[in-house]
Each structure stands twice: as structure tokens, then as C-alpha cells.
Amino acid sequence: MYTFLDRGETSITLKPEMTASVVRAYLEHSLGKQQVLNKLYYISPMFRQERPQAGRFRQFNQFGAEALGSEDPSLDAEMIIMSYDILKELGLKDLTIKINSLGVPKSREKYKKLLREYLEGRLDELSEESKKRVETNILRVLDSKDERDIKVVEDAPMLIEHLDDESLEHFEKVKQILLSAGVSFEIDPKLVRGLDYYTHTTFELISGKVGSQSALLGGGRYDNLVEELGGKSTPGVGFAAGIERILLACENEACLNLPEQKLDVYFVRLDKELAKQTYDLSLLFRRKGLNVELDYALRSVKAQMREANKLNARFVLFFGGEEYENDKIRLKNMETSEEQTLELTNVEGILKTIKGA
RNA sequence: GUGGGUGUAGCUCAGUUGGUUAGAGCGUCUGGUUGUGGCCCAGAAGGUCGUGGGUUCAAUUCCCAUCACUCACCCCA
Secondary structure, three states: OOEEEOOOOOEEEOOOOOHHHHHHHHHHOOHHHHOOOEEEEEEEEEEOOOOOEOOEOOEEEEEEEEEEOOOOHHHHHHHHHHHHHHHHHOOOOOEEEEEEEOOOHHHHHHHHHHHHHHHHHOHHHOOHHHHHHHHHOHHHHHHOOOHHHHHHHHOOOOHHHHOOHHHHHHHHHHHHHHHHOOOOOEEOOOOOOOOOOOEEEEEEEEEOOOOOOOEEEEEEEOOOHHHHOOOOOOOEEEEEEEHHHHHHHHHHOOOOOOOOOOEEEEEEEOOHHHHHHHHHHHHHHHHOOOOEEEOOOOOOHHHHHHHHHHOOEEEEEEEOHHHHHOOEEEEEEOOOOOEEEEEOOOHHHHHHHHHHO
16 A cells, blocks of 8 residues: 655555445444445545556556445345446456355354365475465465466365355355346356455456456455444445456457547638637637637638548538628538538527537 | 566657668648648658666667666555
8 A cells, every 4th residue: 555644744545445435434424324225336546556567557546336234145246237237338248257255254264274274285385475375365375376376276175165054045145146137157266355354245357358457346245344444233245346447448349439529610710810700709609508619820721621620520610701791601511511601690590500410 | 576578750660780861651730723621642840769877989779777668476455
């Protein structure tokens, strides 16, 4: 994390994620007393002091959702389905949903003991890093990328085989809902979280198009977090999505179909002497709600037309010349190349023609 | 934190085995006859070759340092 002293010598830390902040806001405003279930969302920048790489920045943006106040597995499923639908709607195709269950801390502790016994029996086959992980964060050994570790982990006991009955039932219900919603998923027993407040469901949406940092979003249940932050025991479930990483996936799948930028009108000034009048007229049309551009460099008509074309203008208004002397203005539809002459004083009429097209 | 790669025009990149004026495509600007775009044609502008130092008669090119970017490991809340 980025931590530093401010001018008052107070230690400040930039937030690396939002869930804790959401829970703190939930507690500060006693949201739990206003209604049983609170569904919340956020969009915010986050900061992490890591070396940047593809899909990873030190400052990045996340959006996420949290549901506080219910342990109903249908909410776990809802989070997965919603986040999947969002990515689908963006047009992403190369997506995999991975889910797992961490059970409850009690059964997880028992499992960790089993895993430790197993790994300590084959310690000399592990990578140097994983030897350390056995001490610091043993569950992380499971998703090591080192081939030696992968081989050892193949025969290791899996958490999901050592869940208590209640946790299994919860996990079963989540899977049922996903299946009935037509959402396919993979169970990944190696999808683990290190911290104690996590319970039951964990999930990630993986893209095959963004390089090594492949999780576009991740989430899960944290029934013990609110209590850990000083509130009364309140279950919760949520997810967080990395916006830049999603954009990278969209770019690599060429699927982000943003609407084409269109300009309503480009004003072409026919006479250089009319620069001021052209400018004034453009302001008038902008105030009427049109998206208007014009030349600021006294350029030729041809140059202005080229710019109008480049800016994707729907219409061009030719201002000046003979028409101007007769209180008229010439309007050109850039798509059809059709032109018509309109009364300069009849601003509403010009507006109507442009807006109606 | 560790390791690799790359820095040349606004962008994408070529190139210089050390030697006069450093190139292309795209983009920009101007023009191709009175006041009309896209396509096409012609021309122009634009670079202290990331920065600092060293070697050399000579460095954009070789060496060192530094900065930036980038990929992977690590981390993963």
C-alpha cells in the first residue's frame, strides 16, 4: 500500500480496495438499522504499490457492488450473474467464471493443518518462494506458477473436499442457481483468499485476452468482515472489477463499440470579414443545444470543409457571400450533399431542419 | 522487491558494421482557378535519434550511469 505522513504527521494510506471502506460507511451511517439488506455500489480510483505490467497500474479504477445483511446463497449467485452480464454486455467473449468455496474459518483452519502436514512432507520439492509461503500464506502455494509447486499441489488435499456440511450446502445452492440461470462456470479448488474474514463463495471472471493478470473482476462472501471492523456480526457478499483491465480486454477483443462521434453543424465562414458574426452565430446555436464547431484560423473554405468532414459533421452552414446580403444562409447535408437556402432570421426553422434530420 | 526488453518526426516504425544535408507510411498544413468535404495528385512544415557522462579526429551508432516506458516474476486486498 502507499502510506505516507501528511503535513500534520498523520499517517495516510491510499485505499487499495473499497470493500473495507464500504463497510466502514455502512457502520458509520448505521445502514443496517434502516433496512435488513443493503445493496451498495462504488466507482473509484485505487492505489497499490506494485510494479506495473500489462493490466496492472499503480493507480487504477474499480467499480464494485456489495450486499450487506443476508447470508442467502442466492445473493452470492446474483453477484456472479450480474458481473458476468455486465462483461457480456460489453461484448466480451473470452470469459471464464471460476468459483470455489472457502467454507467457514473453523473448517478452513482444519484444512490448513492438513495442507501443512502434506507440504512439509514434500518441502524439498517446492520452490524457494513456496517454502516461504508455507509459513506466511500457505493457501497461496496452491496457485503458484512454478512447475515444481504445481506438481506437488496435484496430489495435495483440496479445501473443497474438507468442507463442513453447512458450507457444502451453501456452495451447492450457489451452483444450482447459476446452472438454472444458464451461466456456466468452472470449479477451481485453487481459488483461495488469504484473509480470515472471507467465507464460502469466492469467484473470479478470467479473460483469456489480457496477458498474465487475467482476472477482470473478483469477489466473494465475507461474513466476518463487518464484525472484524467493529460492527455487529453481519454477513456480506460483493465483487470488484478492474476498469482498465476490462478496457484492455475490450481492446484486444475489438468489442467496445462506442457510438460514433458526430458534430451537428460546422460553420463555414465564406468571407474573412465575417469572422466575428460567424462566431456569434455559432454561440447562438450552441445555446440552442447543438454541437457546433468552426474555424478559428481564418482558413480557406476548402480547409474548413475538410475539417467539417474530419469532425464527422452532419451539416455545414455556409455563412456569408450573396446569401448573407439577402439575410439567408446555406445549409448542406454532409451525408447526402444536398443543399438548401434558409432564412437567416428564422433560427428556429434552421434548428428544426437540423434536429429533424 | 527480482529479472528481461525498448526509447529515432504528433503516431507506428525503418536505418546508421562510428564519417557531410537522419528516412517511410499515416497524421498535420497549403495548393490543385471565383464559395464546397470524403478519393486522388503536388508541395511544405515537423527530429539537439530519452537525458547526462566517457572513449574517439569524429558518437544518433560503442561503453557507463540515469530516467521513462514495457513484459514477466513477486504480490493479489
